[in-house]
Amino acid sequence: MEPAIRVRDLRKTFRVAERDAGLGASVRSLVRRRYREVAAVAGVSFDVAPGEVVGFLGPNGAGKTTTLKMLSGLLHPTGGEVSVLGHVPARREKAYLGRITLVMGNRNQLQWDIPALDSFELNRAVYRIPEPEFRRARDELVELLEIGDLVRKPVRTLSLGERMKAEVAAALLHRPQVLFLDEPTIGLDIGAQKRLRGFVAEYTRRHGASVLLTSHYMADVQALCQRVVVIDKGQVLFDGGLRQLTARFSPHQTITVQLAEPGTDLSAFGAVVEAGEGRVSIQVPKAETSAVAGRLLAAHAVTDLTIEDPPIEDVIEQAFSAGRTA
Amino acid sequence: MESLRLVGTFLRIGVQTELQYRSNVVFSVLQSLVAVGTSLAVLALVFSHTDSLGGWSGDELLVVMGVYVLMGGVLRSVVQPAMNQLMDDVQHGTLDFVLTKPADSMLLVSIRRIELWQSVDVLVGAGIVGFALSRLDTRPGLLAVLGFVVALALGVVVLWAFWLLLTTAAFWVVRTDSLVELLSGMYQAGRWPVTIYPGWLRIGFTFLVPLAFAITVPAQALTGRLSVWLLLGAAAFTVGLVALTRWVWSVGLRAYSGASA
Numbered sequence: 191m192e193p194a195i196r197v198r199d200l201r202k203t204f205r206v207a208e209r210d211a212g213l214g215a216s217v218r219s220l221v222r223r224r225y226r227e228v229a230a231v232a233g234v235s236f237d238v239a240p241g242e243v244v245g246f247l248g249p250n251g252a253g254k255t256t257t258l259k260m261l262s263g264l265l266h267p268t269g270g271e272v273s274v275l276g277h278v279p280a281r282r283e284k285a286y287l288g289r290i291t292l293v294m295g296n297r298n299q300l301q302w303d304i305p306a307l308d309s310f311e312l313n314r315a316v317y318r319i320p321e322p323e324f325r326r327a328r329d330e331l332v333e334l335l336e337i338g339d340l341v342r343k344p345v346r347t348l349s350l351g352e353r354m355k356a357e358v359a360a361a362l363l364h365r366p367q368v369l370f371l372d373e374p375t376i377g378l379d380i381g382a383q384k385r386l387r388g389f390v391a392e393y394t395r396r397h398g399a400s401v402l403l404t405s406h407y408m409a410d411v412q413a414l415c416q417r418v419v420v421i422d423k424g425q426v427l428f429d430g431g432l433r434q435l436t437a438r439f440s441p442h443q444t445i446t447v448q449l450a451e452p453g454t455d456l457s458a459f460g461a462v463v464e465a466g467e468g469r470v471s472i473q474v475p476k477a478e479t480s481a482v483a484g485r486l487l488a489a490h491a492v493t494d495l496t497i498e499d500p501p502i503e504d505v506i507e508q509a510f511s512a513g514r515t516a
Numbered sequence: 517m518e519s520l521r522l523v524g525t526f527l528r529i530g531v532q533t534e535l536q537y538r539s540n541v542v543f544s545v546l547q548s549l550v551a552v553g554t555s556l557a558v559l560a561l562v563f564s565h566t567d568s569l570g571g572w573s574g575d576e577l578l579v580v581m582g583v584y585v586l587m588g589g590v591l592r593s594v595v596q597p598a599m600n601q602l603m604d605d606v607q608h609g610t611l612d613f614v615l616t617k618p619a620d621s622m623l624l625v626s627i628r629r630i631e632l633w634q635s636v637d638v639l640v641g642a643g644i645v646g647f648a649l650s651r652l653d654t655r656p657g658l659l660a661v662l663g664f665v666v667a668l669a670l671g672v673v674v675l676w677a678f679w680l681l682l683t684t685a686a687f688w689v690v691r692t693d694s695l696v697e698l699l700s701g702m703y704q705a706g707r708w709p710v711t712i713y714p715g716w717l718r719i720g721f722t723f724l725v726p727l728a729f730a731i732t733v734p735a736q737a738l739t740g741r742l743s744v745w746l747l748l749g750a751a752a753f754t755v756g757l758v759a760l761t762r763w764v765w766s767v768g769l770r771a772y773s774g775a776s777a
């Protein structure tokens with residue numbers, strides 16, 4: 191099947207004017223500016239299949255937003271190829287822009303002074319959505335997001351979480367086939383994050399849209415994404431399933447045991463990461479997990495034993511530091 | 517057609533928004549009265565010393581002033597709010613939402629915000645024009661009124677295109693807003709017909725800051741000074757200015773997306 195998003199060796203280099211501190215330097219920079227090149231995206235390749243939800247992860251400044259902006263036609267690539275739904279985004283054809291949407295968690299598109307419903311009307315005109323389809327899409331979104339009362343109030347009176355839900359609704363009225371979500375849950379409380387996440391899951395299940403999602407919250411990624419693309423310094427470190435990510439970047443697992451006699455020293459079995467009340471957690475190399483667990487059970491009176499992969503945050507952290515030293 | 521419908525929807529929502537702030541009308545009316553009062557006083561002062569200024573009688577100059585007030589209302593209610601919104605959008609990165617919409621971006625940035633109550637001046641200006649006309653010896657005929665309407669429409673387009681051009685060039689490309697303010701101040705020069713200014717200023721106010729086409733030409737239509745050629749010239753200038761603005765807009769877009777670097 192033809193991928194919905196196809197990115198090959200994508201590059202974006204920004205030219206930023208450099209200026210040293212001090213008056214003299216300022217004056218000199220007026221005469222002759224010095225420029226520094228920042229390679230924000232340095233050769234990124236990946237595909238997203240139709241209907242696939244892919245997490246796009248990386249530390250601050252990794253190049254995620256820059257990539258999303260190139261995919262949505264806001265920035266011209268410095269090099270490489272992008273094709274989304276068969277279009278070249280940088281051409282910004284109306285036929286293309288009408289099939290995608292961009293949501294940025296830290297920026298608002300809804301007008302501040304008017305109820306979201308009025309902004310929806312504006313989007314209906316902009317996207318030329320026929321009235322019956324508009325009504326169907328609007329009512330569905332209002333219901334799924336549970337924002338029936340909120341959309342009648344001026345946006346400025348809404349809480350951040352409420353506003354974000356209204357933002358998402360406005361961005362989806364035209365039933366886009368590709369969603370670019372750049373940290374849509376940023377700053378929201380846990381409950382609001384969860385509801386928004388649930389909505390995205392339900393929406394993509396119903397409408398089969400492709401999603402590229404960046405988020406700092408791993409819960410978002412775990413709940414929504416079958417696949418992740420991890421980037422750092424503008425380059426792809428990993429592309430695959432979450433489980434493979436853990437397998438690849440985390441060489442350790444954590445064994446937690448409940449001991450019948452508290453105070454036993456288990457440091458002979460592995461690095462003790464937590465100990466107390468007879469509960470001890472040790473970290474062991476993944477390859478030895480079962481062997482160590484067997485020895486533990488044989489040597490001590492163990493009432494309970496669990497084996498866990500490290501939290502996904504830690505795995506990602508591992509991936510980044512592996513990328514840096516590599 | 518599609519564009520008209522788009523403009524219509526934005527206008528409707530814009531007016532609805534402004535109706536929330538009905539009390540602003542009081543402030544706008546006061547502001548308008550003070551401005552008009554001052555202008556009338558200056559006009560009266562000038563004509564206590566002379567009967568005509570650069571070939572314009574007092575009542576004819578009142579027509580110019582009426583058009584000046586009217587256009588000022590258009591400028592402050594539709595043109596400037598849209599430009600302020602544009603500068604805001606550039607600063608806050610929300611222009612991205614405009615540029616990812618399947619509509620003409622130049623049109624879209626121009627209709628996103630209106631300040632309805634500032635359009636009080638449109639009515640006040642029209643009132644002044646009407647009053648001045650009633651005092652003229654020769655009333656304009658149907659053709660003259662028609663010419664006035666066309667010239668006025670062209671004038672609105674000229675003002676919009678010129679302000680957008682400035683905002684785009686000054687703010688977006690060079691990234692300063694002081695130039696915009698400076699040239700806004702120059703609008704004030706439009707209260708007098710540009711024909712009374714000395715040569716180089718006249719040329720400047722015709723082509724650099726196109727006050728002539730926005731204000732003087734419509735006033736000329738009502739005072740028997742408009743020829744078909746002048747009107748055609750105004751139309752040609754308008755088309756040229758819009759084309760230039762479009763080009764600068766596309767340069768701004770390219771700079772923004774990094775396509776030109």
Ligand SMILES: Nc1ncnc2c1ncn2[C@@H]1O[C@H](COP(=O)(O)OP(=O)(O)O)[C@@H](O)[C@H]1O
Pocket residue numbers: 204205206228229230248249250251252253254255256257
């Ligand atoms: N318009 C710009 N001009 C110059 N540098 C930029 C611009 N936008 C982003 N950058 C730089 O590019 C890098 C990647 O930024 P970004 O894509 O926003 O990262 P992320 O979204 O992953 O946090 C950063 O070093 C950032 O400073």
Ligand SMILES: [Mg+2]
Pocket residue numbers: 254255256372
């Ligand atoms: Mg970002």
